Amino acid sequence: MSTPVEIESTRRxxxxxxxxxxxxxxxxxxEIVSAxxxxxxxxxxxxxxxxxxxxxxxxxxxxxxxxxAEVFWRRLAVGVPEPDPSLPAMERVAQVLRGVSMVVAGDxxxxxAVTVALLGDDPESEHLRWRIGGFIHDRxxxxxxxxxxxxxxxxxxxxxxxxxxxxxxGMGHLSYEATSERLVAAARLLMGQR
Numbered sequence: 001m002s003t004p005v006e007i008e009s010t011r012r013x014x015x016x017x018x019x020x021x022x023x024x025x026x027x028x029x030x031e032i033v034s035a036x037x038x039x040x041x042x043x044x045x046x047x048x049x050x051x052x053x054x055x056x057x058x059x060x061x062x063x064x065x066x067x068x069a070e071v072f073w074r075r076l077a078v079g080v081p082e083p084d085p086s087l088p089a090m091e092r093v094a095q096v097l098r099g100v101s102m103v104v105a106g107d108x109x110x111x112x113a114v115t116v117a118l119l120g121d122d123p124e125s126e127h128l129r130w131r132i133g134g135f136i137h138d139r140x141x142x143x144x145x146x147x148x149x150x151x152x153x154x155x156x157x158x159x160x161x162x163x164x165x166x167x168x169x170g171m172g173h174l175s176y177e178a179t180s181e182r183l184v185a186a187a188r189l190l191m192g193q194r
Contacts, residue, residue, distance in 0.1 A: 021052050024050040028045075033109050038112065062122060063122045064117075065116070073128050093143045093187050097158070140158050140162075141155050161186050
C-alpha cells in the first residue's frame with residue numbers, strides 16, 4: 001500500500017498538522033522562487049512567509065535545495081498519473097512525458113530552481129533525485145508496456161530524453177510547453193512512429 005504524498009516527507013511520516021505546515025512552506029517557496037529566483041530563496045524566508053518558526057522549518061527541510069526538490073517531487077506524485085492502459089503505447093508515453101515536463105510550467109523561475117536543486121549534492125536532494133528518477137522510470141515502464149520491442153532500451157532512452165529536455169527547459173532555453181512537444185516528437189522517432 002502506498003502512502004499519499006501529502007502525509008509523507010523525505011524524513012518521516014507526517015501528521016495532518018505537519019502536512020499542512022509543509023504545504024504552506026511549499027507554497028511560500030514557489031511564491032519566492034517565482035518572484036525572485038532560487039538565489040533569493042532561504043528556508044528562513046519560507047518559514048517567515050508560511051508563518052512557521054525557522055527551527056520548525058529546518059526540522060522538515062535541511063536546505064533550500066531540499067525544499068525545492070520536495071516541491072517538485074510532490075507535484076510529480078500528484079500531477080503525473082498512471083498512464084491510461086486503453087491508449088496505444090506511444091500515446092501512453094506521450095501522456096507521461098507531457099505530464100512530467102509540465103509540472104513546473106507557468107511558475108516563473110521554479111523550473112530553473114528545480115534543476116539546480118536536483119543537480120546539487122545535498123543528501124536530502126539526492127534522496128529525492130533517486131526517488132523522482134524511480135517514479136518517472138516506473139511511469140515510463142508502465143507506458144511502454146510489453147507491446148514494444150526492446151522495451152528496456154526504449155525506457156532507458158526515454159529517460160535520457162526527458163532528463164535532457166528538463167535540464168534544457170530549466171536553463172531557460174525552451175519553454176516547458178515547447179519542451180513537452182519536442183520530447184513527444186523525439187519519443188515518436190525513437191519508437192519508430194513518425
